[in-house]
Amino acid sequence: xxxxxxxxxxxxxxxxxxxxxxxxxxxxxxxxxxxxxxxxxxxxxxxxxxxxxxxxxxxxxxxxxxxxxxxxxxxxxxxxxxxxxxxxxxxxxxxxxxxxxxxxxxxxxxxxxxxxxxxxxxxxxxxxxxxxxxxxxxxxxxxxxxxxxxxxxxxxxxxxxxxxxxxxxxxxxxxxxxxxxxxxxxxxxxxxxxxxxxxxxxxxxxxxxxxxxxxxxxxxxxxxxxxxxxxxxxxxxxxxxxxxxxxxxxxxxxxxxxxxxxxxxxxxxxxxxxxxxxxxxxxxxxxxxxxxxxxxxxxxxxxxxxxxxxxxxxxxxxxxxxxxxxxxxxxxxxxxxxxxxxxxxxxxxxxxxxxxxxxxxxxxxxxxxxxxxx
Amino acid sequence: xxxxxxxxxxxxxxxxxxxxxxxxxxxxxxxxxxxxxxxxxxxxxxxxxxxxxxxxxxxxxxxxxxxxxxxxxxxxxxxxxxxxxxxxxxxxxxxxxxxxxxxxxxxxxxxxxxxxxxxxxxxxxxxxxxxxxxxxxxxxxxxxxxxxxxxxxxxxxxxxxxxxxxxxxxxxxxxxxxxxxxxxxxxxxxxxxxxxxxxxxxxxxxxxxxxxxxxxxxxxxxxxxxxxxxxxxxxxxxxxxxxxxxxxxxxxxxxxxxxxxxxxxxxxxxxxxxxxxxxxxxxxxxxxxxxxxxxxxxxxxxxxxxxxxxxxxxxxxxxxxxxxxxxxxxxxxxxxxxxxxxxxxxxxxxxxxxxxxxxxxxxxxxxxxxxxxx
Numbered sequence: 237x238x239x240x241x242x243x244x245x246x247x248x249x250x251x252x253x254x255x256x257x258x259x260x261x262x263x264x265x266x267x268x269x270x271x272x273x274x275x276x277x278x279x280x281x282x283x284x285x286x287x288x289x290x291x292x293x294x295x296x297x298x299x300x301x302x303x304x305x306x307x308x309x310x311x312x313x314x315x316x317x318x319x320x321x322x323x324x325x326x327x328x329x330x331x332x333x334x335x336x337x338x339x340x341x342x343x344x345x346x347x348x349x350x351x352x353x354x355x356x357x358x359x360x361x362x363x364x365x366x367x368x369x370x371x372x373x374x375x376x377x378x379x380x381x382x383x384x385x386x387x388x389x390x391x392x393x394x395x396x397x398x399x400x401x402x403x404x405x406x407x408x409x410x411x412x413x414x415x416x417x418x419x420x421x422x423x424x425x426x427x428x429x430x431x432x433x434x435x436x437x438x439x440x441x442x443x444x445x446x447x448x449x450x451x452x453x454x455x456x457x458x459x460x461x462x463x464x465x466x467x468x469x470x471x472x473x474x475x476x477x478x479x480x481x482x483x484x485x486x487x488x489x490x491x492x493x494x495x496x497x498x499x500x501x502x503x504x505x506x507x508x509x510x511x512x513x514x515x516x517x518x519x520x521x522x523x524x525x526x527x528x529x530x531x532x533x534x535x536x537x538x539x540x541x542x543x544x545x546x547x548x549x550x551x552x553x554x555x556x557x558x559x560x561x562x563x564x565x566x567x568x569x570x571x572x573x574x575x576x577x578x579x580x581x582x583x584x585x586x587x588x589x590x591x592x593x594x595x596x597x598x599x600x601x602x603x604x605x606x607x608x609x610x
Numbered sequence: 611x612x613x614x615x616x617x618x619x620x621x622x623x624x625x626x627x628x629x630x631x632x633x634x635x636x637x638x639x640x641x642x643x644x645x646x647x648x649x650x651x652x653x654x655x656x657x658x659x660x661x662x663x664x665x666x667x668x669x670x671x672x673x674x675x676x677x678x679x680x681x682x683x684x685x686x687x688x689x690x691x692x693x694x695x696x697x698x699x700x701x702x703x704x705x706x707x708x709x710x711x712x713x714x715x716x717x718x719x720x721x722x723x724x725x726x727x728x729x730x731x732x733x734x735x736x737x738x739x740x741x742x743x744x745x746x747x748x749x750x751x752x753x754x755x756x757x758x759x760x761x762x763x764x765x766x767x768x769x770x771x772x773x774x775x776x777x778x779x780x781x782x783x784x785x786x787x788x789x790x791x792x793x794x795x796x797x798x799x800x801x802x803x804x805x806x807x808x809x810x811x812x813x814x815x816x817x818x819x820x821x822x823x824x825x826x827x828x829x830x831x832x833x834x835x836x837x838x839x840x841x842x843x844x845x846x847x848x849x850x851x852x853x854x855x856x857x858x859x860x861x862x863x864x865x866x867x868x869x870x871x872x873x874x875x876x877x878x879x880x881x882x883x884x885x886x887x888x889x890x891x892x893x894x895x896x897x898x899x900x901x902x903x904x905x906x907x908x909x910x911x912x913x914x915x916x917x918x919x920x921x922x923x924x925x926x927x928x929x930x931x932x933x934x935x936x937x938x939x940x941x942x943x944x945x946x947x948x949x950x951x952x953x954x955x956x957x958x959x960x961x962x963x964x965x966x967x968x969x970x971x972x973x974x975x976x977x978x979x980x981x982x983x984x
Contacts, residue, residue, distance in 0.1 A: 312914060315884050321877060334915070341922075342881055346915035503695060507716055510689050540686055541708070541720035548715075 237304025238328040239273050242297035243339065246325065247317050249280060249293045252468060255440045256282040256289040257310040265353035268307040269314075275300055281357060282310065287437050288357045289444075290469040297324070307349040308335055316344055359469045362457040366400065366426050370450045370465065376407045377438045379418045379573045379600055384435035385411035395432035397479040402426070408482050409435065414566040415482055415589075416573070419599035431456055432479050437472035444468060486603060487589060490582035492555030494531060496547065498579045498594070501533075502571050504545035508535040509564040511543055520607050521564045525557040535564075550578050560586050561609045567592075570602035611678025612702040613647050616671035617713065620699065621691050623654060623667045626842060629814045630656040630663040631684040639727035642681040643688075649674055655731060656684065661811050662731045663818075664843040671698070681723040682709055690718055733843045736831040740774065740800050744824045744839065750781045751812045753792045753947045753974055758809035759785035769806035771853040776800070782856050783809065788940040789856055789963075790947070793973035805830055806853050811846035818842060860977060861963060864956035866929030868905060870921065872953045872968075875907075876945050878919035882909040883938040885917055894981055895938045899931040909938075924952050934960050935983045941966075944976035 250269070258266040261284065270281040278293040306329065317325070322340030330336045330345070337344040377396070385393035396409045403426070406419040441463060445452070453464040456474075463470040505521055512519030512535065524532040531549060536542040560583065571579060576594030583590045592602040624643065632640040635658065644655040652667040680703060691699070696714030704710045704719065711718040751770070759767035770783045777800070780793040815837060819826070827838040830848075837844040879895055886893030886909065898906040903926070907919040934957065945953060950968030957964045966976040 309914065312885060316881070319877070319881050319884060341878070341920040343918040343920075344881070344885075344915065345917075346885070347913065503693070504715070507690070507693050507718070510693060511686060511718075511720070539721065540683065541718065543719075544717040546715040546717075 237273050237306060238301040238326070239278070240297075240299040240301075240324055240326045241278070241293075242295065243317060243320055243323055243325050245293065245295045245297060246278075247314075249278075249291050249467075250314050250317060252444055253280040253282045253289050253291045254310065254314055255443055256284055256287045256470075258282075258284040259311070261285075263353070263355075265307065265349055265355070267310055268349040268354070269310040270305065270307050270351070270354055272305045273300055273303050275303060283355065283357055286434055286473055287440055288359070288471040290357075290359050290471075292467040294467070304329060305351060306335055307351045307354055308346060309349060312346060316346070357471070358460065359462060359471055361453075361462065361464075362455040362460075364427060364429060364457065365453055365455040366405070366422060366429075367424070367451050367453055368405065368420075368422060370445050370452050371447060372420050373452050373454075374442060374445050374447070376405065376418045376420055377442055379597075380407040380409040380416045381435045381438045381442075382569055382573065383409040383411060383414055383416035383602075387411075392432060392475055392477045392479060394436070395434045395475040395479075396438060397430070397432050397482075399431075400426050400429040408479070410480070410482055410485075413563070413605050414570065415485060415601075415603040416570065417482070417486075417601045417603075429456060430479075431461060432475040432477070433461055433472060434475055441470055441472075444470065485589065486591065486601070487584040490555075490584055490591070492525070492553070492558045492583040493580055494525065494549050494553050494583075495551040495578055495580045496531075497550050498571055498574055498577055500547055501579070502568060504533040504547050505564050505568055505571075508533050508543045508545055509568075511535060511537045511540045512564075519564045520561055520609065521567070522559065522561045522609070524559045525553060527557060529553050555583070558583050558586060560590065561607045562590075562604055563607055566604045570604060573602070574600075611647050611680060612675040612700070613652070614671075614673040614675075614698055614700045615652070615667075616669065617691060617694055617697055617699050619667065619669045619671055620652075621688075623652075623665045623841075624688050624691060626818055627654040627656045627663050627665045628684065628688060629817055630658055630661045630844075632656075632658040633685070635659075637727070637729075639681065639723055639729070641684055642723040642728070643684040644679065644681050644725070644728055646679045647674055647677050649677060657729065657731055660808055660847055661814055662733070662845040664731075664733050664845075666841040668841070678703060679725060680709055681725045681728055682720060683723060686720060690720070731845070732834065733836060733845055735827075735836065735838075736829040736834075738801065738803060738831065739827055739829040740779070740796060740803075741798070741825050741827055742779065742794075742796060744819050744826050745821060746794050747826050747828075748816060748819050748821070750779065750792045750794055751816055753971075754781040754783040754790045755809045755812045755816075756943055756947065757783040757785060757788055757790035757976075761785070766806060766849055766851045766853060768810070769808045769849040769853075770812060771804070771806050771856075773805075774800050774803040782853070784854070784856060784859075787937070787979050788944065789859060789975075789977040790944065791856070791860075791975045791977075803830060804853075805835060806849040806851070807835055807846060808849055815844055815846075818844065859963065860965065860975070861958040864929075864958055864965070866899070866927070866932045866957040867954055868899065868923050868927050868957075869925040869952055869954045870905075871924050872945055872948055872951055874921055875953070876942060878907040878921050879938050879942055879945075882907050882917045882919055883942075885909060885911045885914045886938075893938045894935055894983065895941070896933065896935045896983070898933045899927060901931060903927050929957070932957050932960060934964065935981045936964075936978055937981060940978045944978060947976070948974075 272279040325339040455462040509519035533545040576596040646653040699713040829836040883893035910916040950970040
């Protein structure tokens with residue numbers, strides 16, 4: 237095996253593969269990047285317990301003298317490539333288990349891992365797949381995945397529930413204190429589908445997807461999902477089990493509705509969170525509609541002090557005055573995924589979940605459970 | 611007490627005072643910022659076990675309605691000021707122990723700390739002082755303080771030893787594995803002086819000193835030092851004891867001398883450090899002068915691999931070939947404080963300390979102890 241390639245091109249693709257590189261793993265082979273050197277391309281493969289990535293690198297700078305396969309310690313390999321001087325790097329296998337890396341005035345030899353220990357990975361397409369624009373896919377992930385649970389005691393809630401009904405793709409996430417839901421139209425109609433993708437897999441996928449016009453092919457079967465995006469195959473396991481029926485959690489009537497400038501509401505809640513003795517964003521903040529239609533956002537920590545913010549709604553308040561308390565973290569995280577500059581908060585009652593919607597955020601809904609106070 | 615001031619001006623000065631704010635302290639009063647509101651200025655004071663800071667804030671935006679003093683929980687106060695909207699903030703004392711902060715639509719009340727618990731702090735000038743340009747002071751600190759010991763078992767080595775002899779100010783730091791020494795000329799002559807300033811105090815001082823043309827007055831006595839810089843008084847305790855006599859550690863003859871392009875040497879050593887199983891920079895790196903006058907920088911970690919870098923000296927090598935091994939961390943940290951783009955490494959022998967100097971770094975010397983290898 238011997239080939240030459242442009243250093244920056246190689247590094248760019250290695251950093252994609254790195255997203256699935258295991259750092260702590262009982263199987264040392266998974267700390268490696270598998271590189272298959274073919275006549276006209278490099279194929280790089282990485283895997284951890286949740287996701288596997290395969291990156292194809294075809295480039296004019298690639299000059300393959302002889303093909304072959306190798307398994308290289310990922311962390312060291314990436315650090316070396318990052319630090320090399322010069323544009324072109326030459327790789328060759330020497331002896332039985334050494335990879336030689338030559339660039340400029342550097343001559344580096346890296347012990348290879350045993351390729352026989354590397355697991356068989358599945359990147360096969362399935363019978364059921366959809367096509368979705370990459371920006372649309374990024375939107376639905378960004379607006380739902382943050383609301384998944386990070387606690388493992390109900391594993392199913394650590395994932396986002398995606399369903400397809402005709403030409404509608406819907407994503408729902410909840411940690412049982414808040415819920416996030418987004419629906420997008422697809423260009424074609426598809427068979428019904430219902431899967432739960434781990435939130436962490438989606439976070440890694442987000443780092444790879446760029447803001448361009450590409451389409452992503454998404455392949456599903458019983459227990460896995462495969463994203464085909466440009467020269468990358470991204471595979472994730474699915475979470476098994478039945479996702480809770482969330483639609484019945486969402487109130488149908490909202491007698492009180494207040495429209496806010498989003499940034500004003502965010503900064504008011506952020507300031508009200510400052511004096512919490514609980515850590516930062518987890519502060520309990522109260523919202524109180526006064527008779528003069530000014531909204532008070534406040535918090536009170538007897539040991540530290542109190543904050544009172546006056547926010548003037550962007551529009552006339554609908555309904556009667558209301559008092560409600562909530563965890564600032566949940567409301568802030570929800571507000572921050574809106575694209576609209578104005579958001580409407582809709583209340584059913586003081587101890588009922590409230591929802592947030594935005595004029596320019598079609599078919600997106602953020603729901604938050606209030607907190608009981610005295 | 612009641613006053614109004616521009617928010618950004620206040621924040622800027624608070625962030626200076628913050629450098630001496632205690633976060634963990636058995637004395638809760640030291641978590642506070644003391645603010646004395648005088649007719650024409652605010653005086654802000656903070657202190658921890660090593661340093662105390664007093665900042666005077668005079669500004670056209672300051673409008674004092676009534677004077678007074680207060681002790682405010684520092685962390686919360688700074689976070690509030692940072693997050694406020696609007697330009698102008700009004701502060702007033704309400705009831706006995708509350709500070710009210712009004713800005714734009716925010717109305718915040720902060721419990722004050724008990725001013726009676728705040729210690730008496732010394733910011734008095736002493737009989738002995740020198741004057742030094744702020745850029746010169748920053749240079750001598752930057753080029754020495756990094757070499758202090760971070761281990762407390764010989765407390766004296768956690769400080770930088772400053773001495774004055776006539777119109778020469780010298781700074782020396784060593785952790786017993788490397789030594790850094792810089793001497794600067796002063797504009798005037800002074801009495802002899804010999805003090806040890808804690809490295810950590812100097813690091814905090816560095817964050818306050820800007821790159822301008824100001825002079826800094828430095829006042830000393832037996833156990834403390836006071837820096838007067840613009841509107842800031844910066845006080846530090848001194849370390850007590852006798853600093854070791856370091857001049858005898860420095861070899862007098864250097865039969866082998868090699869001049870390098872500094873950046874080339876740094877990147878070669880950085881790459882050679884990459885494959886160390888010890889953590890990062892602590893790698894053992896070897897330097898070997900070949901007969902063809904190329905310098906090899908190399909490392910070898912049997913489990914991971916090996917690196918061989920060829921560096922072409924910037925000038926003819928003086929002396930005979932030499933082999934030496936060193937800790938990459940020490941050499942890299944030393945190289946990075948040089949202003950010169952070429953540095954000369956001077957060797958006495960394979961197990962003797964070697965030094966580094968630079969053409970444009972007058973009176974600066976970095977010394978490093980080699981490591982024995984087989």
